[in-house]
Amino acid sequence: MLVLTFALAACDTFLGAPEKPPLPGERISILLHQQTLSADAAAQSQNIQLPAPQPNASWPQAGGFANHAMHHLQVGKDLQRAWTVSVGEGNTDSEKITSQPIIGGGMAFVIDSESRLGAFDAKTGDDLWEVDLPPEEEDDGFFGGGLAYEAGRVYATTGFGEVIALEAKTGKIFWRRNLAAPMRSAPTVRENRVYAVTATNKLFALNGDTGETIWSHSGIEEATNLLGGGSPAVDGGVIVVPYSSGEVFALRVENGLELWNDSLSDARRVQGAISISAIRGRSIIDRGLVFAVSNSGLLVAINLRTGRRLWDRNVGSIESPWIAGDYLYVLSDDSELIAVNRRNGQINWVTGMPQWEDPEDKDGRIDWTGPILASDRLILANTLGEAYAVSPYTGRILGKVDVPDGVSITPIVAQNTLYFLTDDAELVAYR
Numbered sequence: 001m002l003v004l005t006f007a008l009a010a011c012d013t014f015l016g017a018p019e020k021p022p023l024p025g026e027r028i029s030i031l032l033h034q035q036t037l038s039a040d041a042a043a044q045s046q047n048i049q050l051p052a053p054q055p056n057a058s059w060p061q062a063g064g065f066a067n068h069a070m071h072h073l074q075v076g077k078d079l080q081r082a083w084t085v086s087v088g089e090g091n092t093d094s095e096k097i098t099s100q101p102i103i104g105g106g107m108a109f110v111i112d113s114e115s116r117l118g119a120f121d122a123k124t125g126d127d128l129w130e131v132d133l134p135p136e137e138e139d140d141g142f143f144g145g146g147l148a149y150e151a152g153r154v155y156a157t158t159g160f161g162e163v164i165a166l167e168a169k170t171g172k173i174f175w176r177r178n179l180a181a182p183m184r185s186a187p188t189v190r191e192n193r194v195y196a197v198t199a200t201n202k203l204f205a206l207n208g209d210t211g212e213t214i215w216s217h218s219g220i221e222e223a224t225n226l227l228g229g230g231s232p233a234v235d236g237g238v239i240v241v242p243y244s245s246g247e248v249f250a251l252r253v254e255n256g257l258e259l260w261n262d263s264l265s266d267a268r269r270v271q272g273a274i275s276i277s278a279i280r281g282r283s284i285i286d287r288g289l290v291f292a293v294s295n296s297g298l299l300v301a302i303n304l305r306t307g308r309r310l311w312d313r314n315v316g317s318i319e320s321p322w323i324a325g326d327y328l329y330v331l332s333d334d335s336e337l338i339a340v341n342r343r344n345g346q347i348n349w350v351t352g353m354p355q356w357e358d359p360e361d362k363d364g365r366i367d368w369t370g371p372i373l374a375s376d377r378l379i380l381a382n383t384l385g386e387a388y389a390v391s392p393y394t395g396r397i398l399g400k401v402d403v404p405d406g407v408s409i410t411p412i413v414a415q416n417t418l419y420f421l422t423d424d425a426e427l428v429a430y431r
Contacts, residue, residue: 037334050325050373059412059413061186063320068231073375077375079418087427090113096113097409100409101421107119108120119168120427144182145186156187161178161182163176179196179198188232194211201243205253217258233282238259243279245263246294248290264300278296279295288304298312324373331353331369334355381410
């Protein structure tokens, strides 16, 4: 089965047989692809240029590298499903898979909805080992957290308030550290330091060898939050941490000293879910700039050293942006995929993705995740079990294919392989 190369010759496979010529006149859908954003006139005429695709051997933590700037990744042509493996328990009404799988040392590591950590051969999908992460005295039901890999170790955060270090080859536990509050986001690891954020908006910098606290930092605690959270970004001796309060802090890596802070809370008075200011998507550090987006409707670019805001746009998202070259790709809360110039914030194009299974009655909400950029394709997935490819240059939808089940976790790429983690806890590799 061909997947995600979406050659024009295969359009009949994805889109069905040709229909009779339609009546003359322009047709604009008001149901399937609704748009609330529009491209800037000054940017529409600009040709988007991107760096060439590059291979990456690993995906060591949520968001890829510690700065979350992966740019343009390389995958093979004519991808086919190589293998599928069950990694544990999938989503239920009370338990959810909340974090990306990671790839390191030739292995894939995944946490299921019951906080069971499994290791698999990244080439074949073969089971290697598994470890139950919850403490013996705890019951089920505290899902959340995520994974990171560095120097032969896997670091896990859990909804039980623990950070755990394990040997990657065997699953042997080196140390456990209880931080007294659950964690909903994956840790970030850089140079033997583990950075973990609790649900109470407290950041801990831990020693990777011992789990001892090096320093900590606190934001404003929020009573209401979204499922999941944004992992800190680290680069150039600075850590940028987003909190569920909508705050963004830049801190010195060595001591946690605050360099600057900003707030992504929308100044407009709104009601309902949009009033939650949480920054759920991972912030990005890229060539001296920080990019962050909040649920309440702000996308910003900030100077890493000074904290000066370069530009902002009224765009809300709970997904992580993707940076490549001079362009930032963001999937908005209104299921609109946009291309933004990183230098000035101008929007080059906007593509509305399907929002409803039944567009006429607006029934059956479709939730999207992504994008990632691989070999000239922006790849997104949705809860219907569909993967879409969109042109990063024009925003044109190139095609779609089915994956085994719904997808709520952004796919990843490593060693020319594209991985999906489905809602029923299947890890699917396309190569």
